[in-house]
Amino acid sequence: MSSPNGHISHQDARPTWPRTDTPLRIAILGWARLSMQVREGSGYNLSASELASGLSMSGHTVVGLSCGMRYSPIPGIRIRHLETWRNIECYDIINSPCHSPAAMNFRNMPRELHSPTLTQRIIRWLDEHRIQIVHIHSLEGYSLDLISAIRATDRHVVCTLHNYWFVCPQVDLLWNETHVCDNYEGGDRCVNCLPRSPSYAKQRFKRAAGRALDRVLGPNPANIIRGTAYSLADRVRNKHSKDTELAGNDEPLADPELALGFNVARNTNRDVIIQHGLALHSHEQTPELGVAPIDQNERMLAPDNNSNGDRHLVVLNEYGKRRHAGADALNHASLVTPPSRFVADVHARMGVDKDKLRVVRLGQPHFDQINRHARRHRLYEHRPWDASHPDRPLRFGFFGTTRNNKGLDVLVRAIPLLSPEVRQKCQFLIRASGWDWPFRKRLSVYPEVQFAGGYDMLQLIAAWGEYDIGVLSHVWFENSPLVLLEHLHAGKFVISSRLGGPVEWLKEPEHHAHYNGLMFAGGDPHGLAQCITRCVTGDVVVPSPKEIHDATPILQSYPDHVREVESIYREFLGDMPVKHTNAQHPEIEVKADHSVLQAQ
CATH class of the missing domain: 3.40.50.2000 (Glycogen Phosphorylase B;)
Known part of the structure; x- marks a missing residue:
């Protein structure tokens, strides 16, 4: 039954949020x-x-x-x-x-x-x-x-x-x-x-001046002045005469098939790439990202066996x-x-x-919304990809930013390494906030790649039906990345760099009957391309959302997260004994299996 404003009226009672009798x-x-x-x-x-x-x-x-x-x-x-x-x-x-x-x-x-x-x-x-x-x-x-x-x-x-x-x-x-x-x-x-x-004095002056502009002129006029000043400074610093951050291009198209029209009978372009004549300018070059060893986590935590002291404690x-x-x-x-x-x-x-130190897993309201949506979906127990009879592309989703640490550049380098047969069975959805034009240029020849800009929480929840596998190609020691948890709550298989916290959530098929992901050496586009290929060819069967949830028992709900933190407060105030959540989690193996890694 619908209400006058168009919203569905639910007759079943919803649980209310519990309130404490002893507020802090x-x-x-x-x-x-x-x-x-x-x-x-x-x-x-x-x-x-x-x-x-x-x-x-x-x-x-x-x-x-x-x-x-x-x-x-x-x-x-x-x-x-x-x-x-x-x-x-x-x-x-x-x-x-x-x-x-x-x-x-x-x-x-x-x-x-x-x-x-x-x-x-x-x-x-x-x-x-x-x-x-x-x-x-x-x-x-x-x-x-x-x-x-x-x-x-x-x-x-x-x-x-x-x-x-x-x-x-x-x-x-x-x-x-x-x-x-x-x-x-x-x-x-x-x-x-x-x-x-920047220096402290320079940054303080800029912020104080900016706040004064806001208070005197108001935010909108101040933003116009601020934006103009930054643009002029950037142009002077980089000496750009024609290049801009807009997606314009004044060069002639370099499409060698321009005269073909609809004619594909010759079938000369077996790789199915589309040339747009987009060349990178000097200021659009991205920095080279480091490639970490596959066991970088273990190397970071390993004790020093030398007489020069502990490298992490030297001052x-x-x-x-x-x-x-x-x-x-x-x-x-x-x-x-x-x-x-x-x-x-x-x-x-x-x-x-x-x-x-005590590990406390994160919980978020939108995690729970994504999780409930997956569980209620008619395809919850359906595996999304049949490599033997593919009737659509296998869809990969990158969600994040264009900042170096998120490793979008690693994915951008991996896609050209795929064989044409594999790549043409893929579709890549890239949702990355920030200046993405250089990345779009580099992948513009591949019609399998779609850039959709940044995203918000509503779009994230709605993206459940837009991709099958999440890609985390970060190049730093990720802590407990929200995007990883968003993928797992959605019941999505994940391909991730083997750096930092994700190792604790992801179980690979080589080690676990119930698995939820693959990992590769951080910063290594070849390793990422191999993981993508294994999924596309069926070497790794992509599990259903239900199987992903079953393989990830340490996901935390938002109410449980709030209750756990509240119980920590009361533990220190002496109000109540607390069962530590860590003791309830299964022990997680995080060591690298070099024999398997070398085989990959």
Whole structure:
């Protein structure tokens, strides 16, 4: 039965969200505004904001604090009320001595180590709001002395690790944003890691001036002035006279079949490629991404067998001091909750007390929506691909951004390596936010590739019927990537780089009767092409969504995630005993099988 507004009226009762009888007062700290969710801070802020929302729905008093983004010409550190979002009072720190996100503060290590004025102002803010528990999701924009200062006030601090910021000011353990960094050389290697990172003074001036424009002229006129200034600066810096970021092309088409019309009788183009005459210009060249060994995870965690000391603990300069201070800050926390065991092991390897670390799997409302949609679908138990009688292409989906760490370039290099017979049985859907025109140029000859731009949550849920296999070609130690969990909740088979946390979720057919993915060496387009070929040819049977769910028992629902985090708070406040979720998870084998890997 439909209501007057066109919505379906459901007669069956829906379960209500449980509310607590003993509410807590909780502060959620990060650099991004909670209300911006994925639009500012990406996956970290989506996780933090949805957890804050769930805790608020449970009856707790939740306040949010963001830092490092907004500056004023008027000096002095201050905290202002920003907005009320989902019954959460949100505040913002103005004029922090540390910028966010991390890349903007890379030349500012002394202030990132100690900023007593900022820290004491935050302590007063916690006092004003009578906060019992502080949950830090990102300390970018703050200083590392904050955690110990909060603990000195007898408050408990929980730190969720969404990346490696505490032990890596670049955040991703990705040197120059292209190569896995498993040895920072006491800090010496960090010096030239981000050569384009701005100075603190320059960045502060730009942000203060921008905020002044917003306040005087309003956001829209200020954006026009800001955009014009940036465009002029970019043109001067790169000396572009004709090239733009638009998809225009003033060169003659280079299609050798232009005179054929509809005629395909000669069948000279067996590879079925379409020439558009699109050449890459110098400023469109992408950097070379590093190729990691297949056992890079194990190499990262392996002990050093030399007399020069532990490479992860050597301190030679301010970056070395900063890494040591980051581990020490986490050791002052009540608990550190990484979303994957690999992230936990990396931090333990770098000096964080193992007793402080507890894996807490992520849960999100849209994960559950995707999961329920898959379970309710009529094709839930249907395998999507029959290699012996294909009646349509096998569809591969890449969801992410054009940033180097996501490894879109690896997929772009892998597709031309496929044989024509394999490639013509594929369809590639690429949903990547960012400047994708150079990638589109490179793949424009292949009609099997579709670029569809960025995406939002609604499009992600609706994409269930648009692809069969998810592709994660990242080149960094991914933590617990939301896109991986989105694929698995959707019941999709996943081809992934064997780097970081995904190893804990993915089971390969060589090792498991019930499997959900294949892995290849991070950054290796040949390995990715081989995985694609195995799926297309039927060497690996692509499981049904139900089989994927059965092979992935460690997926976490959103209500369970909120309840687990709440139980951690109460554990430290002495309100209730807690069963640790980690003990309920099966042990996961993460070692590389070199015999199988070499065979592949």
